[in-house]
Amino acid sequence: MIEMKGICKSYPRPDEGPLQVLKNIEINISDGEYVAIVGPSGSGKSTLMNILGLLDHTESGDYTLGGESVSGLSSAKLAKLRNQKIGFVFQQFHLLPRTSAIENVEIPLVYSDADNPGQRAIAALEQVGLGDRMKHFPEELSGGQQQRVAIARALVTDPELILADEPTGNLDKASGEDLMDLFQKLNDDGRTIVMITHDENLAKRAQRIVRIDDGRLSELSDVDPSESQMGDVV
Amino acid sequence: MNKKLLFAGSARMMMRYKMRTFFMAIGIIIGVTSLVFMRAMGVGAEQAMMDTVNKTFSISTINLVAGGGHMGPRSDGPVTSLKVADFVALENQVDGVVLQGAMQWFPGQDIRYQGNTRQMAVYGYTANTEAVWQRGVMEGEYFTDDEVQSASRVAVIGRRAADALFGEEAPIGKQIQVGSVPLTIKGILELQGIDTHGADKDDEIHVPVTTLMRRLMNVDHVFAGRIVLDDPSRVEAAAEQINTIMRERHSLADSEPPDFVVLTPALVQDIVSNANRVLLQYLPAAAGVALLVAAIVIANIMLIAVKERVPEIGVRKAVGAEDGQINFQFLTETVVVSLTSGLFGAGIGIVAAVGYGSVSGVPMVVTIGSLSLGLAAAVIVGVVAGFLPAKQASGLNPVNALR
Numbered sequence: 001m002i003e004m005k006g007i008c009k010s011y012p013r014p015d016e017g018p019l020q021v022l023k024n025i026e027i028n029i030s031d032g033e034y035v036a037i038v039g040p041s042g043s044g045k046s047t048l049m050n051i052l053g054l055l056d057h058t059e060s061g062d063y064t065l066g067g068e069s070v071s072g073l074s075s076a077k078l079a080k081l082r083n084q085k086i087g088f089v090f091q092q093f094h095l096l097p098r099t100s101a102i103e104n105v106e107i108p109l110v111y112s113d114a115d116n117p118g119q120r121a122i123a124a125l126e127q128v129g130l131g132d133r134m135k136h137f138p139e140e141l142s143g144g145q146q147q148r149v150a151i152a153r154a155l156v157t158d159p160e161l162i163l164a165d166e167p168t169g170n171l172d173k174a175s176g177e178d179l180m181d182l183f184q185k186l187n188d189d190g191r192t193i194v195m196i197t198h199d200e201n202l203a204k205r206a207q208r209i210v211r212i213d214d215g216r217l218s219e220l221s222d223v224d225p226s227e228s229q230m231g232d233v234v
Numbered sequence: 235m236n237k238k239l240l241f242a243g244s245a246r247m248m249m250r251y252k253m254r255t256f257f258m259a260i261g262i263i264i265g266v267t268s269l270v271f272m273r274a275m276g277v278g279a280e281q282a283m284m285d286t287v288n289k290t291f292s293i294s295t296i297n298l299v300a301g302g303g304h305m306g307p308r309s310d311g312p313v314t315s316l317k318v319a320d321f322v323a324l325e326n327q328v329d330g331v332v333l334q335g336a337m338q339w340f341p342g343q344d345i346r347y348q349g350n351t352r353q354m355a356v357y358g359y360t361a362n363t364e365a366v367w368q369r370g371v372m373e374g375e376y377f378t379d380d381e382v383q384s385a386s387r388v389a390v391i392g393r394r395a396a397d398a399l400f401g402e403e404a405p406i407g408k409q410i411q412v413g414s415v416p417l418t419i420k421g422i423l424e425l426q427g428i429d430t431h432g433a434d435k436d437d438e439i440h441v442p443v444t445t446l447m448r449r450l451m452n453v454d455h456v457f458a459g460r461i462v463l464d465d466p467s468r469v470e471a472a473a474e475q476i477n478t479i480m481r482e483r484h485s486l487a488d489s490e491p492p493d494f495v496v497l498t499p500a501l502v503q504d505i506v507s508n509a510n511r512v513l514l515q516y517l518p519a520a521a522g523v524a525l526l527v528a529a530i531v532i533a534n535i536m537l538i539a540v541k542e543r544v545p546e547i548g549v550r551k552a553v554g555a556e557d558g559q560i561n562f563q564f565l566t567e568t569v570v571v572s573l574t575s576g577l578f579g580a581g582i583g584i585v586a587a588v589g590y591g592s593v594s595g596v597p598m599v600v601t602i603g604s605l606s607l608g609l610a611a612a613v614i615v616g617v618v619a620g621f622l623p624a625k626q627a628s629g630l631n632p633v634n635a636l637r
């Protein structure tokens with residue numbers, strides 16, 4: 001699914017040299033994997049996620065998504081890939097206000113050629129267990145329900161890859177657990193999931209955990225995450 | 235891209251953000267309403283004027299007016315060189331003349347009948363007024379050639395003037411006084427309404443032109459007259475001939491300006507449509523100012539909306555919107571609002587124009603052209619106002635937009 005090699009990213013700073021946020025990242029993620037990304041605040045997790053999601057450019061390195069090298073693709077082509085292959089879930093949900101659940105879920109279909117957008121949106125909402133809340137506005141839904149609508153929005157184009165940046169960060173513990181069950185179900189259906197989280201217990205539910213520290217990536221899967229190194233993640 | 239979903243989304247935004255939509259819409263509604271209304275007034279006025287012109291000035295007539303280059307009273311006194319004899323000479327010398335009639339007028343005269351006095355214009359005409367000037371009587375009789383020859387003390391009176399002077403009494407056969415001259419009413423003039431100069435043609439009296447010159451004004455000249463030709467195609471040639479003959483008769487040197495004006499139908503229509511330029515062009519341009527203000531207001535509201543909707547734009551890009559599609563979406567939103575407002579404005583404009591027309595009697599004519607102009611203006615306002623906000627929205631970096 002994903003092959004990354006030598007990915008670097010930096011931001012210019014006014015008075016000093018550029019800030020190296022990602023340093024020579026190398027990671028391969030196969031189809032159907034469920035990967036958790038952990039690491040301290042400011043370590044570059046979201047930056048990596050944006051690059052994985054084709055929202056941000058890199059300075060160097062190769063990125064192959066679904067067998068296709070994405071460096072040098074036009075922004076229109078990247079937008080199409082995002083629409084077809086990737087579903088995003090954000091910490092802040094980012095649902096449109098004054099727009100019903102089903103209308104929110106239909107948004108990705110505005111930019112695709114898929115037929116029957118209404119039916120697809122209904123199916124996606126049913127998949128996340130909100131078949132009875134389709135006409136509700138975000139203002140009328142709980143945080144957990146809002147995040148489910150956002151997941152339905154990510155699912156509606158039937159993408160192979162789901163990218164979630166701290167999806168439970170704004171939820172209470174119980175809703176967070178429910179949401180993790182939902183991600184587990186999506187993974188069981190064969191979707192590849194990459195999730196950033198601060199919560200070690202949630203990270204443990206993934207098959208594989210990678211850690212970013214100061215822009216460098218390391219695998220934690222072969223160590224027992226309940227021990228030493230997870231301690232300073234939170 | 236699914237255009238149907240996109241338009242549905244735009245229409246939804248319009249309905250859900252009612253206040254915002256209202257402020258965007260109001261300027262366009264006002265602008266398009268006034269545009270449609272004013273054009274209805276302009277077109278109505280123009281058609282009414284042309285109707286009057288065509289009714290009273292048929293395409294095979296030429297008017298000859300005393301004075302050099304402009305009509306109406308002059309500061310240096312009336313031009314006294316135009317005579318009845320000039321018209322007789324033109325009838326004999328110009329090719330294709332079938333009728334001619336000289337006329338004089340005496341505005342603002344006190345007309346008395348018993349205790350009643352009314353001020354109105356007295357016109358002097360020849361007996362063939364019905365054929366030459368397209369105006370006859372609705373009751374009684376017009377004066378005859380004999381009465382013109384003998385400068386008889388007879389008059390024909392307009393309907394309003396008659397009602398004002400005689401009230402319930404029958405005017406025909408009664409005697410009125412103009413100064414010290416008594417005149418016997420022979421008939422009542424056909425209704426004609428308000429003319430292109432705003433004068434009430436039913437509030438005047440006609441007397442033989444000779445009676446007016448000799449008995450009332452004590453002059454030997456006339457103010458104007460009309461030549462009727464047998465064929466409209468002769469008008470231009472006849473106008474040339476009239477020029478030559480009149481210059482000769484008035485002994486004008488080549489260097490001297492004419493002391494008369496030759497008005498052909500084409501010239502009169504030109505003058506009328508020039509007078510209408512104010513109604514047809516300048517007033518609608520004022521509506522254009524309202525639309526310009528509307529464009530500025532809409533652009534500002536949309537710029538604020540783009541700021542408020544930064545996360546939305548980020549989400550749209552993340553789920554696959556291309557820059558061009560975001561641009562198109564925001565333009566669509568302003569155009570949907572502006573076109574809808576334009577339709578409202580056009581509707582209100584039609585109702586206002588028709589309503590005002592039927593209440594006031596002012597001729598109002600709504601044309602497809604005026605409506606299309608209004609809607610086109612609304613769409614243009616939407617595109618112009620939406621251009622900058624759409625550009626700003628589409629240029630947003632999604633990573634920053636989602637932070």
Ligand SMILES: Nc1ncnc2c1ncn2[C@@H]1O[C@H](COP(=O)(O)OP(=O)(O)OP(=O)(O)O)[C@@H](O)[C@H]1O
Nearest residue numbers: 011012019021039040041042043044045046047048
């Ligand atoms: N647009 C930007 N311009 C400059 N610096 C940036 C920009 N975006 C991110 N950074 C910096 O890059 C570093 C990594 O940011 P990033 O958002 O990837 O961290 P993170 O691991 O997701 O942190 P958190 O857990 O707090 O979300 C931070 O130091 C941040 O300040």
Ligand SMILES: [Mg+2]
Nearest residue numbers: 045046047165
């Ligand atoms: Mg982050």
